[in-house]
Amino acid sequence: DKNAFERDKRVSSMVAKELRERIQPYFLRRLKNEVFRDDGDKDSAKLSKKNEIIVWLRLTGCQRHLYEAFLKSEIVLSAFDGSPLAAITILKKICDHPYLLTKRAAEDVLEGLDSSLNQEDRDLAEKLAMHAADLTEGDGFREKNDNVSCKTSFVLSLLERLVPEGHNVLIFSQTRKMLNIIQESLVKNGFEFLRIDGTTKASDRLKIVNEFQEGNSAPIFLLTSQVGGLGLTLTRADRVIVVDPAWNPSTDNQSVDRAYRIGQKKDVIVYRLMTCGTIEEKIYRMQVFKGGLFKTATEHKEQTRYFTQQDLKELFSLPKDGFDVSPTQLQLHAEHGHQISMSDDLKTHIKFLESLGIGGVSHHSLLFSKSEPEPDVHVEEDVRSSQYAFNPKDVAIQRKVSSPLDPYKMTESDIKERINRLSQLLSNKATVSRLPDRGEKIRKQIADLSLELENLKTPKRSNEVIDLDDIADELQRSLRV
Numbered sequence: 001d002k003n004a005f006e007r008d009k010r011v012s013s014m015v016a017k018e019l020r021e022r023i024q025p026y027f028l029r030r031l032k033n034e035v036f037r038d039d040g041d042k043d044s045a046k047l048s049k050k051n052e053i054i055v056w057l058r059l060t061g062c063q064r065h066l067y068e069a070f071l072k073s074e075i076v077l078s079a080f081d082g083s084p085l086a087a088i089t090i091l092k093k094i095c096d097h098p099y100l101l102t103k104r105a106a107e108d109v110l111e112g113l114d115s116s117l118n119q120e121d122r123d124l125a126e127k128l129a130m131h132a133a134d135l136t137e138g139d140g141f142r143e144k145n146d147n148v149s150c151k152t153s154f155v156l157s158l159l160e161r162l163v164p165e166g167h168n169v170l171i172f173s174q175t176r177k178m179l180n181i182i183q184e185s186l187v188k189n190g191f192e193f194l195r196i197d198g199t200t201k202a203s204d205r206l207k208i209v210n211e212f213q214e215g216n217s218a219p220i221f222l223l224t225s226q227v228g229g230l231g232l233t234l235t236r237a238d239r240v241i242v243v244d245p246a247w248n249p250s251t252d253n254q255s256v257d258r259a260y261r262i263g264q265k266k267d268v269i270v271y272r273l274m275t276c277g278t279i280e281e282k283i284y285r286m287q288v289f290k291g292g293l294f295k296t297a298t299e300h301k302e303q304t305r306y307f308t309q310q311d312l313k314e315l316f317s318l319p320k321d322g323f324d325v326s327p328t329q330l331q332l333h334a335e336h337g338h339q340i341s342m343s344d345d346l347k348t349h350i351k352f353l354e355s356l357g358i359g360g361v362s363h364h365s366l367l368f369s370k371s372e373p374e375p376d377v378h379v380e381e382d383v384r385s386s387q388y389a390f391n392p393k394d395v396a397i398q399r400k401v402s403s404p405l406d407p408y409k410m411t412e413s414d415i416k417e418r419i420n421r422l423s424q425l426l427s428n429k430a431t432v433s434r435l436p437d438r439g440e441k442i443r444k445q446i447a448d449l450s451l452e453l454e455n456l457k458t459p460k461r462s463n464e465v466i467d468l469d470d471i472a473d474e475l476q477r478s479l480r481v
Contacts, residue, residue, distance in 0.1 A: 056359035097149040192218035229255040249287040277319030
């Protein structure tokens, strides 16, 4: 946590050191820059450069309207009190392309959900998808053009620059549906491409990969992260576009490493596409947080803490500064702006990207490039490193204090407003009929909030003030008697 107390930071450092010592005999890790050291020898093998940039995109008007309408809808608010995974998946799809949300494709929203979800959550996901589809089809979002999605618009503009310059491009997406949309745009604009996804036969994959590597075919390769992100060598490509972020940072890192691996002789530029102020920005923050945990466990230095716990919890809030500005981009620039060192070619290329109307760029490669000062090792005697850090009582207290649903942090007006909104939702028979529990959870919430409201209204009995001097005088009189 960026705002953690100094004592907690010291304990964290001790626990990380203890963990590294325990796993050291079983953990072997070699980095590319350690294998290919720059020792000044012209004849020795050298590793090409990699520049990873986050491209912050602004949602189109269509996407903004849909994102806000879906996030404010009562059926979505009720879903947040249960399992939020279904709503998160739909918000991610809105960020990718509104065409992913159609009634005919409502069942396909389950493609992005964890297979471990129970049937109730999967039913809720389908109902939420149908609700989002009603928004898209009812508000005139079905015009056929590439400007409906900021991502497809940016990808096409970027390819129009890269392909004539002789670059070969890998395009990764989490879902086949998004690849289908990109593929339609490529066909319409006359681009040649190859593709691998989960429907490609295993016998055909090697043939397609070899065809791309030989350099006699299309310069664009479409791949799903789950299938094309592992085990393939695609060093012909020197540009990688990650269309949508994964919760697990290693998934995106593996996709990037299809091009940036041993045998790559050209410098590689990676474009990670993120939309400003949306769920994707929160996902990226979670990626950075997880990356920090991994580095803390494996590297002997104090890692930079970028975000607070509250930053990571606000998944379902509308951006305070709108969808045109990325707070993460501003924060990373403040942290690493003085470290940015670019070649003239990269500077020119970023100026081109900025001319496309993006929200800005961040240099992902600079993450964790500077170390925090080592914490003071002199810790209080009552601290027992991991025993203190993993004390169940501490965890329980932290949950009680930091829970975003803690009713004791709500004011009387907040509770009244919440009860009113839930009551309106419950009065909508059509909406309630679509809920798996037919509104039982909402009724329980209203009852709990009503009880809390009564507790707030009931005046608390003030504690009696006792004068210790009076007690002392009374005690002395008693002793004399």
